[in-house]
Amino acid sequence: MPSRYWRLDGFGGVDLLRADGSTHRYARHSHEGYALGVVEAGAHAFAARGEVWTAIPGRVVIVNPDVAHDGGPVTHDGHYSYRMVYVDGAVLTAAIEEAAGRRVATPFFPHAVVSDATLADRLSQLHRVLEHPEARLERETLLITALVELAHRHGKAASNSNLRARTPRVVTLARDYLAENFSEDISLAELAALVGVDRFHLLRAFRRCLGLPPHLYQTQLRLRHAKWLMLAGAPPAIAAAAAGFADQSHLIRKFKAAYGVTPGQYLGQCNNVQSTSMKRGY
Numbered sequence: 001m002p003s004r005y006w007r008l009d010g011f012g013g014v015d016l017l018r019a020d021g022s023t024h025r026y027a028r029h030s031h032e033g034y035a036l037g038v039v040e041a042g043a044h045a046f047a048a049r050g051e052v053w054t055a056i057p058g059r060v061v062i063v064n065p066d067v068a069h070d071g072g073p074v075t076h077d078g079h080y081s082y083r084m085v086y087v088d089g090a091v092l093t094a095a096i097e098e099a100a101g102r103r104v105a106t107p108f109f110p111h112a113v114v115s116d117a118t119l120a121d122r123l124s125q126l127h128r129v130l131e132h133p134e135a136r137l138e139r140e141t142l143l144i145t146a147l148v149e150l151a152h153r154h155g156k157a158a159s160n161s162n163l164r165a166r167t168p169r170v171v172t173l174a175r176d177y178l179a180e181n182f183s184e185d186i187s188l189a190e191l192a193a194l195v196g197v198d199r200f201h202l203l204r205a206f207r208r209c210l211g212l213p214p215h216l217y218q219t220q221l222r223l224r225h226a227k228w229l230m231l232a233g234a235p236p237a238i239a240a241a242a243a244g245f246a247d248q249s250h251l252i253r254k255f256k257a258a259y260g261v262t263p264g265q266y267l268g269q270c271n272n273v274q275s276t277s278m279k280r281g282y
Contacts, residue, residue: 003260006269007231008130011143013088016130019260021079025072027257028212030220033088034109035063036150038120038127042080046071048112049211055082058117062109062154065089068211069112083127087147095147105157114154122146170195170202171209178214182221183244188214218244219254226251226263231270236263 003019013033026046037060044055048069055061061084063069073080089106096104126142173195178186191214192202207213212220222243229239240251255263 002265004269005259005261005266009270010136011091011130011139013091014130014143015086016127017084017086017260018082018127018131020081022081022260023073023077023079024260026070026260027254028068028070028216029223029258030066030068030212031063031086032224033065033086034092035061035084035086036123037061037082037084038123039080039082040124042078043074044071044080044082045074046112051112053113055113058115058120060114060116060120060123060150060154061112062114062150063112064109066210067112068216083124085123085127085130092147092151095144096151098144099148107151107155108157109155111154116153119146119149119153122149167209168205170197171205174202174206174214175210175217178218178221182218182225183242185244220258223251223254223258226255227266230263230267236267239263 003017003022003024005017006015008014008016017037021041028047037055039055039057039059039061041057044061046053046055046061046069048063048067053061054074061082093104093106096107122142123146126146129139129142174191177191177194188199188203192199195202197205203213206217210217222245226236226239226243226245229242230236234242236251237248240246240248243251245251245254252262252264255261255266259266261269
């Protein structure tokens with residue numbers, strides 16, 4: 001079956017992806033929240049944070065927010081089957097705070113792949129229940145339990161202050177400008193001039209700190225905005241123009257490269273899940 005990627009109805013900030021026998025190779029991209037996954041058959045390899053990680057059945061994939069990564073089957077002509085749960089940071093932090101009964105720091109996971117067969121089974125079970133919902137109470141219970149277990153077993157407190165201190169000022173300025181003007185057609189020379197360095201200095205510093213050159217970082221911001229607009233009801237053509245893509249075809253190519261499905265397939269799956277939930281009274 002083709003890959004399926006959709007937003008979970010009734011759970012703000014949770015997306016699901018399922019792929020069976022996939023050969024798709026993802027372009028380098030990032031997510032706003034945490035990407036949590038399990039490989040059920042074959043092997044998945046991806047580059048992130050300066051290393052190449054390999055996930056096989058029994059291991060758990062954990063990619064922190066805004067960490068650039070690619071991905072695909074280990075062998076050139078290989079296939080692999082996997083399930084992913086994309087969780088906003090606020091959702092994960094809220095679950096941990098409820099379990100701890102106090103405020104906690106945003107969790108950080110030092111390893112992008114961990115060997116934990118028990119947790120892998122827990123995440124697979126969670127995904128299946130979320131994919132084929134039987135009761136909201138069961139879904140919420142399994143989601144919170146899995147997230148808290150994940151954080152306790154493999155996470156640690158993120159040091160946001162240290163992260164800001166390690167990020168050069170030129171990168172911070174350039175990143176902030178792109179965040180506020182992602183739809184603008186700005187050149188590398190213009191962006192470098194805005195932060196007071198030459199093009200090569202900015203390019204090298206940006207890629208070293210964020211794992212992406214400025215133009216690919218801008219593409220991630222555009223994709224996120226377009227996705228948000230489409231979920232809010234905007235047609236893909238309108239979302240493409242508002243996010244800064246040349247046209248709808250441009251959005252489709254970038255969306256498919258990053259997420260493995262087209263915008264139409266993503267929205268169709270979201271609508272199908274919502275329709276099913278409404279019919280079942282969720």
